[in-house]
């Protein structure tokens with residue numbers, strides 16, 4: 001490497017990366033990974049205590065990479081539809097900090113409470129999920145051009161989920177949004193070109209909220225995830241974060257869904273799927 005620029009590992013150096021949903025789980029791992037790549041990182045979430053906690057933990061894990069203004073956080077509630085346009089512009093302005101943003105990652109989602117079954121859905125619950133998972137990314141996309149140069153070096157990465165392609169019983173209410181995000185992404189890749197827009201579609205990933213959601217079914221669910229996986233394990237946030245990093249770095253990838261699910265879509269035992277929904 002002597003005398004040669006770090007053209008692979010250095011690709012995110014000093015790039016401004018905004019992670020909406022970066023205060024826990026997969027988004028938090030993306031924040032860690034971006035700091036390891038010497039990016040300037042901004043994390044956003046709705047809960048101010050959780051945000052402060054995430055920034056503190058990141059600073060303690062990456063003291064030199066997060067020094068000065070290289071790491072910051074800002075709150076936004078994507079469910080606050082009345083103020084969404086104003087709040088999204090405030091977040092983008094904060095992240096740009098007088099310059100421009102290079103990469104936006106959106107992992108934010110209302111993971112708790114778990115999605116209601118078909119019999120339990122209400123118009124209100126559907127509408128709230130729609131705001132966070134569908135409307136908010138579109139409103140970000142609307143305002144991005146003021147804060148990001150539309151060049152292929154820059155990117156937007158949204159998040160869907162493998163359940164959108166292989167639903168377990170009880171997922172009707174949720175999976176439409178996962179498919180909608182993937183379809184929306186293709187439209188955005190066209191509308192924002194040559195800025196790149198992609199989606200990461202994770203399988204089962206053991207994040208804090210998933211542990212909380214599974215509660216006493218955790219051990220059984222992990223066993224099932226292992227059996228449904230070609231790699232013999234559930235995913236980790238650290239593994240899935242690599243997908244987001246790749247999509248930021250490859251200037252030739254756009255309009256794509258990147259699946260990271262341990263081979264779930266190639267290997268699904270239907271009997272196990274029924275056990276997951278009715279433990």
Ligand SMILES: NC(=O)c1ccc[n+]([C@@H]2O[C@H](COP(=O)([O-])OP(=O)(O)OC[C@H]3O[C@@H](n4cnc5c(N)ncnc54)[C@H](OP(=O)(O)O)[C@@H]3O)[C@@H](O)[C@H]2O)c1
Pocket residue numbers: 020021022023024025026027044045046047048050051076077078079107108109110111132159160161162163201202203204205206207208209210
């Ligand atoms: N974990 C999995 O097994 C899995 C599988 C497939 C797909 N996914 C997808 O991956 C993404 C991340 O999942 P995860 O497990 O990492 O979840 P997570 O840990 O709960 O992370 C969700 C993030 O979104 C933020 N958020 C939630 N509601 C928000 C709101 N109203 N406004 C702004 N931010 C909000 C949360 O912060 P606050 O709580 O502070 O708002 C948090 O930072 C989700 O889109 C999920 O559907 C996950």
